[in-house]
Amino acid sequence: MSSFWEPLYGRATRSLKPSPIREMLHLTRRPGIISFAGGMPDPAAFPVDAFREAANRILEEQGRDILQYGTTEGYPPLKSFLSSWTAPRMGKALAEDELLITAGSTQVVDLLSWATIDPGDSIVCEEATFLGSTGTMRNHGASFITVPCDAEGMKVDLLPALLEGAKEKGQKVKYIYTIPNFHNPLGCTLSLERRRLLVRIAQEWGIPILEDDPYGYIRYDGEHLPTLFELDDRGIVIYAGSFSKILAPGTRVGWAAGDREIVRKMAVFKQAVDVCTSVVAQAQVYKYCELGYLDAFLPKIIAHYRKKRDDFETAMRRSLPMEEVSWVKPQGGYFYWLQTPRVLARELFDRAIEKQVAFVLGEPFFPNGGGERAFRMCFTFASPEQTEEGMNRLGDAIRDCLSPA
Amino acid sequence: MSTIWESNYSNKSLNVRPSPIREILSVIKQPGMISFAGGMPAPDVFPVDEFFEGVEILRTDGRNLLQYGTTEGYPPLKGFLSEWTAPRMGRRVSQEEMLLTTGSQQVLDLIGWAMVDPGDTILTEDPSYLAALTAFHNHGANFIGIPTDAEGMVVDMVPEALERARAEGKRVKFIYTIVNFHNPCGSTMSLKRREKLVEISRRFNVPIFEDDPYGYVRFDGEHLPSIFSLDPNGGVLYAGSFSKILAPGTRIGWCTGQKEIIRKMTVFKQAIDLCSSPITQALAYEYCSKGYLDRHLPKIISNYREKRDAMESSFRRHLPLDEVSWVKPEGGFFYWLDMPNIDVKALFDKAIEKKVAFVMGTPFFANGGGEHNARMNYTFSSPETIDEGVRRLGDAMKELLGR
Numbered sequence: 001m002s003s004f005w006e007p008l009y010g011r012a013t014r015s016l017k018p019s020p021i022r023e024m025l026h027l028t029r030r031p032g033i034i035s036f037a038g039g040m041p042d043p044a045a046f047p048v049d050a051f052r053e054a055a056n057r058i059l060e061e062q063g064r065d066i067l068q069y070g071t072t073e074g075y076p077p078l079k080s081f082l083s084s085w086t087a088p089r090m091g092k093a094l095a096e097d098e099l100l101i102t103a104g105s106t107q108v109v110d111l112l113s114w115a116t117i118d119p120g121d122s123i124v125c126e127e128a129t130f131l132g133s134t135g136t137m138r139n140h141g142a143s144f145i146t147v148p149c150d151a152e153g154m155k156v157d158l159l160p161a162l163l164e165g166a167k168e169k170g171q172k173v174k175y176i177y178t179i180p181n182f183h184n185p186l187g188c189t190l191s192l193e194r195r196r197l198l199v200r201i202a203q204e205w206g207i208p209i210l211e212d213d214p215y216g217y218i219r220y221d222g223e224h225l226p227t228l229f230e231l232d233d234r235g236i237v238i239y240a241g242s243f244s245k246i247l248a249p250g251t252r253v254g255w256a257a258g259d260r261e262i263v264r265k266m267a268v269f270k271q272a273v274d275v276c277t278s279v280v281a282q283a284q285v286y287k288y289c290e291l292g293y294l295d296a297f298l299p300k301i302i303a304h305y306r307k308k309r310d311d312f313e314t315a316m317r318r319s320l321p322m323e324e325v326s327w328v329k330p331q332g333g334y335f336y337w338l339q340t341p342r343v344l345a346r347e348l349f350d351r352a353i354e355k356q357v358a359f360v361l362g363e364p365f366f367p368n369g370g371g372e373r374a375f376r377m378c379f380t381f382a383s384p385e386q387t388e389e390g391m392n393r394l395g396d397a398i399r400d401c402l403s404p405a
Numbered sequence: 406m407s408t409i410w411e412s413n414y415s416n417k418s419l420n421v422r423p424s425p426i427r428e429i430l431s432v433i434k435q436p437g438m439i440s441f442a443g444g445m446p447a448p449d450v451f452p453v454d455e456f457f458e459g460v461e462i463l464r465t466d467g468r469n470l471l472q473y474g475t476t477e478g479y480p481p482l483k484g485f486l487s488e489w490t491a492p493r494m495g496r497r498v499s500q501e502e503m504l505l506t507t508g509s510q511q512v513l514d515l516i517g518w519a520m521v522d523p524g525d526t527i528l529t530e531d532p533s534y535l536a537a538l539t540a541f542h543n544h545g546a547n548f549i550g551i552p553t554d555a556e557g558m559v560v561d562m563v564p565e566a567l568e569r570a571r572a573e574g575k576r577v578k579f580i581y582t583i584v585n586f587h588n589p590c591g592s593t594m595s596l597k598r599r600e601k602l603v604e605i606s607r608r609f610n611v612p613i614f615e616d617d618p619y620g621y622v623r624f625d626g627e628h629l630p631s632i633f634s635l636d637p638n639g640g641v642l643y644a645g646s647f648s649k650i651l652a653p654g655t656r657i658g659w660c661t662g663q664k665e666i667i668r669k670m671t672v673f674k675q676a677i678d679l680c681s682s683p684i685t686q687a688l689a690y691e692y693c694s695k696g697y698l699d700r701h702l703p704k705i706i707s708n709y710r711e712k713r714d715a716m717e718s719s720f721r722r723h724l725p726l727d728e729v730s731w732v733k734p735e736g737g738f739f740y741w742l743d744m745p746n747i748d749v750k751a752l753f754d755k756a757i758e759k760k761v762a763f764v765m766g767t768p769f770f771a772n773g774g775g776e777h778n779a780r781m782n783y784t785f786s787s788p789e790t791i792d793e794g795v796r797r798l799g800d801a802m803k804e805l806l807g808r
Contacts, residue, residue: 004612004640005666008578010522010544013669040473048467055460063453067652069445072427103507103678110677114543115410115418136676139518174413206409236409248471252682262410268423272540273514273677274507279654281682 011119012139020364021131024349028358034390035358036377039184039334045304045380046248047288047297054287062283070279072267074101074255078286082255085289086241089216090257091230097260100267103277105214105254108240109133109177111266111273112210112256113140116174122166124207125177126154128337128365128374130184133177133212144367145173151328153190154178156198163205175208175238180228182215182333185365185376189331192225199231207236208262214242214254215333217298220306222331235259243285245334246298253277253285305334305380308387312336312379315388319395324402336377337362343401345375351400357393417543424535425768433762439794440762441781444588444738450708451652452692452701459691466687474683476675478505478659482690486659489693490645493620494661495634501664504671507681509618509646509658513537514677515670516579516614516642516660517544526575528566528611530558532741532769532778534588537581537616548771549577555732557594558582560601567609579612579642584632585620586737589769589780593735596629603636618646618658619737621702624710626735639663647689649738650702655685709738715788716740716781716795723792723799728806740781741766747805749779755801761794 021037028035058066066075073079079099087093102108109132117123119141125134127146134144145162147154159176166173178198180190190198202209211228229239238258243251256266270276288294313329316336326339338359340348345361352358362371382390426433426442433440463470477483483503491497506512513536521527523545529538531550538548549566551558563580570577580602584594594602606613615632633643642662647655660670674680692698717733720740730743744752749765756762766778783791 004610004638005520005663005669007610008520008576008612009669010518010520010525010578012673013519016669016672018672019675043468043472046468046471048463048471051471052460052463052467055463056457059453059457059460063457064448064451067451067453067456067654068448069648069653103681106679107677114415116413116415118415118417121415132676132679139673139676174415206412208409208413234409244473249473250471250683252678252680259410265410265414265418265421268421269418269543271424271427272536272543273511274656275510275536275653276656278507278656278682278685280656280685280688284684 032356034386037358037360039378042380045301050293055284058283058287066279066283070276072271072276075282078282081289094257100256100263102254104252105240105242108256109136111269114269115265117142121174122171134367146368153188156194159201175210177210179212182330187328187330187335187337209237211239217246219332251281251285308379311384315391319391334378334380339374348401351397355393355397357390437760442762442764445785450705455697456692459688462687462691470683470687474680476671476680479686482686485693493631498661503661504667506658508656509644512644512660513540515673518673519669520578521546526577529581538771553590557592560598563605577611579614581614583616586734590741591734591739592732599632612640615643621650623736657689709784712783715791716783719792719795723796738784742779744777759797759801761797
């Protein structure tokens with residue numbers, strides 16, 4: 001039966017791998033399992049009533065208009081809201097044609113990849129990075145040049161040598177993909193000094209930057225750092241933002257900000273990809289923002305997750321063998337990245353599942369290999385009780401790995 | 406300043422074509438312009454109140470709907486569609502045979518991802534839907550165009566075209582067809598040709614992509630069986646959309662096909678937008694499950710039937726009938742005018758002077774053609790506006806013909 005389509009599959013389909021996380025998530029959904037695996041927001045933090053009110057209000061005011069096709073570039077009121085709301089972070093109020101509304105920030109990666117990647121081209125990224133993004137780039141035919149990271153994010157000083165090496169091998173680097181704030185999965189934040197250096201290197205080499213910042217507004221401690229977009233004066237940075245973490249992912253609304261020329265190219269590809277993002281969804285989000293709920297609820301969302309991070313940190317210190325595990329305390333975002341130099345994550349995973357606790361292995365996050373002794377834990381989803389119990393189980397599993405019975 | 410982007414463009418980017426409707430957008434927006442160029446529904450048919458009644462679902466299921474949804478789509482809506490489309494599909498399709506998408510445009514992109522390598526070939530009607538040609542072109546496709554007549558694609562010409570393509574070493578990945586109320590040419594493929602096309606598809610082992618955004622918007626005559634329903638072998642992918650039967654602002658479409666190809670497309674969708682908005686999918690489901698879809702659809706159809714009839718009689722009243730011909734569409738959104746002695750570019754310029762706009766035929770042809778064709782949309786304007794616009798167009802034609 002399948003023979004009809006299969007012999008005709010394209011290259012991308014023949015090399016398409018089901019996401020290892022998806023396979024793993026299957027295991028983590030078994031009853032009784034406490035899961036730190038997924039990267040989802042806590043539904044308890046969703047401002048459901050405020051959003052519903054916004055949805056009702058927009059229908060009264062704009063019902064007919066928002067049921068029509070929208071412009072590919074996005075719902076103009078939402079764009080002008082974003083232009084002023086993001087101005088402190090972007091260093092200026094974005095012009096209408098420097099902003100494109102997208103179907104979540106995932107689509108920013110897809111559209112930029114349409115505009116830049118030919119099969120065989122290279123993308124520079126952190127040594128471990130968001131799987132969804134590398135998956136998208138890989139579908140477009142990209143391979144990866146990875147840069148080691150530490151607590152201050154990508155070790156940017158290694159970049160020139162890597163770029164030199166790529167050049168010698170004839171690899172064409174199309175853009176540098178980075179998650180500067182509260183990295184997924186590494187939890188680290190790129191320091192200001194490194195941000196400056198990264199922009200300077202990118203400018204010197206004539207290589208654009210994709211600054212993926214879905215977590216940027218979810219900061220628990222310290223001050224916001226300037227975006228790469230703000231530090232750059234030559235229009236080489238495309239910034240990707242999202243409402244998934246500051247409102248709710250079910251809206252599927254994100255945005256791209258950048259030089260108007262590349263934004264225009266991305267919009268032309270978006271025409272062919274989905275015409276426009278749901279106007280209904282964009283207008284609901286707009287009304288929510290315009291009624292002041294975004295600013296009113298964001299501190300609550302941040303406080304909610306800060307508490308969860310702190311509970312998680314406490315539970316880890318209480319239950320894990322501290323001499324065997326290390327991590328960087330994330331200043332924001334969703335994730336802890338644990339390194340266990342004497343324990344193989346794969347082995348730990350099996351034992352953890354036996355004990356009914358789950359996480360995500362480090363390996364799949366490394367596009368060029370690595371991460372065998374590391375894993376990712378999401379702290380936003382589990383309740384405090386689950387966190388405490390899950391951490392007890394995980395501690396036992398680590399100890400079992402170290403001294404097998 | 407901008408060279409850093411230019412020097413990093415992909416080949417696709419260097420070759421990408423913006424939609425010609427966007428290109429003429431500034432012209433269309435001139436004050437006083439009557440435009441038959443777009444392909445938009447009339448906002449006055451939107452069931453605004455009924456649709457937004459669904460917002461109440463946020464009261465009971467808000468936390469679930471604001472979360473990430475599954476890539477495959479909101480299960481209740483899939484369940485509804487399986488039931489609702491059964492008469493057209495010949496059976497109830499299972500959940501694994503259906504994928505909900507961000508409009509049916511996304512189906513075009515996803516099938517491109519799944520099937521098309523640069524240099525591959527797709528067989529289409531000539532002319533064909535512009536945004537489909539663009540989506541496939543972006544994936545690197547070439548096209549073989551098959552002429553159409555009043556009964557749709559001239560299917561008899563397909564075997565020879567496929568044989569020739571094979572002899573030339575071309576890899577034909579699928580046959581793309583808009584069976585009902587074709588965009589742009591307005592024709593509907595006859596039952597006999599549908600059966601024939603399935604037979605050819607099986608003989609040559611080339612699957613069919615049946616794009617059917619207008620299928621439920623039929624004004625006259627009986628619905629014909631979908632190609633999907635005529636093929637028991639899983640060789641047909643069917644695409645449908647809520648844009649024309651509810652409203653395009655929802656951006657909800659779907660595709661139905663053999664579960665292996667649906668699964669592949671689902672994995673690509675993960676990388677493209679993760680999932681379509683569960684909120685809008687739930688609103689659409691509420692609308693459908695309360696019976697509004699079935700209750701309201703006849704109103705949409707009769708609104709557009711009236712406008713089609715208005716355009717038909719305006720044509721007969723104002724156009725030089727010895728110089729223009731068309732097929733009266735039994736449904737859908739478009740008339741396609743054939744004007745053997747009129748250069749459409751000259752007509753367009755003249756029409757714009759007279760403040761009426763349409764889309765020229767040329768971009769609908771993948772390999773050239775359409776210099777004497779125009780596409781006219783009738784769903785968006787009122788019957789009065791249609792008459793005035795067609796009068797202006799008739800004047801423009803007559804001037805060009807020296808009358």
